[in-house]
Amino acid sequence: MLSKLLRFGRRQLHTIVSREIIKPSSPTPSHFKTYNLSLFDQIANNSYMPIVAFYPNLDQSSHDKTRTLELKYSLAKTLTQYYPFAGRVKKTHPTYVDCNDEGVEYIEASNDNSLSDFLQRSEHEDLDPLFPNDLIWFDPRIRGDTEGVTCPLAVQVTQFACGGVAVASSLSHKVGDGRCFFNFINHWATVTAKKDVSLVNPHIFHHQTFDYNLPDLLSDKSRVGCVTRSFFFSNEKLNDLKAKVTAMTTEAGQPIMNPTRVEALSWLLHNRATAAATKNNSGTFMASGMQFPVDMRGILAEKLPGTSMGNLYLVIEFATTNDRDLEPHISIGEMRKRKAEFQSIRNLEAATEIVGQVSPETALKTAERVEDYYIYSSLCGFPVYDIDFGWGKPVKVSVGGTIKNFTILMEAPDGNGIEAAMCLEKEDMKILQNDPELLAFC
Structure with a gap:
């Protein structure tokens, strides 16, 4: 106090x-x-x-x-x-x-x-x-x-x-x-810092006039009644987590080999967050979903410049409607399946055509399939700790407190692990902060 x-x-x-x-x-x-x-x-x-x-x-x-x-x-x-x-x-x-x-x-x-x-x-x-x-x-x-x-x-x-x-x-x-x-x-x-900026100059696309009135599906989310807390996972603990994922998926007969740190950690966080929500819901499982924004710059068949300006991401999205969907061979398997589909998209024009075929009605219907979506956005691999104004690299970089059920994954300053900034309802967070299955890897 x-x-x-x-x-x-x-x-x-x-x-x-x-x-x-x-x-x-x-x-x-x-x-x-x-x-x-x-x-x-x-x-x-x-x-x-x-x-x-x-x-x-x-x-x-x-x-x-x-x-x-x-x-x-x-x-x-x-x-x-x-x-x-x-x-x-x-x-x-x-x-x-x-x-x-x-x-x-x-x-x-x-x-x-x-x-x-x-x-x-x-x-x-x-x-x-x-x-x-x-x-x-x-x-x-x-x-x-x-x-x-x-x-x-x-x-x-x-x-x-x-x-x-x-x-x-x-x-x-x-x-x-x-x-x-x-x-x-x-x-x-x-x-x-008076350094050469030629390598970081933005690549700006000039788009045709376009008007696509898709509803803002996150507009009802807020931080009211929610708190954001950070959890740190060292590379050593993440290796233990990856080994656990491999063992569990092998036992299930659908082995996930070489899971990435982000795949394994996203699975763990979602598993424990939904467990906390279930406990606060008198033990009744609430159907939810997982969303993962994926940077298009490096995933399309025809690569985009890394300094491309604008919104250039696709969203992996799938429902977790029961306990079985939370098993790692299901959730991580779905993540990999959807990512492979994105990798088959030829270029930005093709991606635009695919997404443009989604009607507002379809988007709303998809969003209504579950009670709520949990979003896991990874900034790992982004130039987060390269921001040098001539004073040296930052000792800490943070993203402001996020919105309900939004988690941001960010590399540790020294690269030895991942920090997860997670926003949940206060009662769910109380449970999560004392969850032994999560804390075993913190």
Whole structure:
């Protein structure tokens, strides 16, 4: 209880110092003023992805004002390449970005904690003040005001009492996915560090005008009544888990050989999360489903550039309607089967055609097959800990507290394991945090 009171007290010392608009350093060419959203952009949920990177005060000689000026200057240069991020987009059902160079909001803040104390004491909810304008997944302003336009990107830089820094950004999911977002942040960092950006310049597709009105199936999800907690799994424990999966699937007569860390961990997390939900439902199993976003850039037969901008992911999706569906040979087998189907898709045009054939009615019918979906999004393999603004690599990178039944898997800073940030209903989380079958691998 005392630690919670300390955290609550310290959170009151987070102060907004200044706000300004950063515009691209060069105007966007007239023939690029309209950036049409692709089919995959339009069906992405209407939310903001929040990412924050933490840096200790390694360079004592670095002056705060100098660092701030460098960040703003490099952001302006980066926005010339990522020009849709500095435009304006309709708050609901957008089909294009008006690349008018109006700029992004840049907020400076201070926090009276030392960085080490903040990281040691904080839970995911304590990260909220670090993000600009409460843009954490679902924008509260969108809910209250569906008219008008909004900026796809906002940035907040927080200075800690020790000189440590948190660089937080929130990007509209309508203009990019997780890979695109990390590409942008790494590009910004590379410009700040005055390094060669030729290898990280974005590849921008220019889409035809398209209007696909698919319902936002995540719009009813929120963090109300939910908590996000992190669980760490070392590579040693993950190897034990992989061995368990292989043994269980071999015994079932359908061996899964060489399961990946993400496959094995996603299975374990889903198995234990549904067990917690069942226990809270008086022992009655609730039909649910699993969803896995898969990056298209490296999976299609014709590979896409790794720096391709936009939403370029497909979703593996299947129902888990009974206990048997939770067995690893079933769930991991389904994951591999669906992934193989994606690998047979020739190119982006073919993927667009396939997804475009799904009607809104079919999407709603699929979503209604189960009580709820659990989403497992892996950022493993993304350039998460490469974000170097010239101050060295971050000591910690976090994603803001997620939405109900959403889990994000992220590589440990030293590569020795995976951190799972998991959001569940509070009562389910209480059970999960004391689940011996989960804790055996933590």
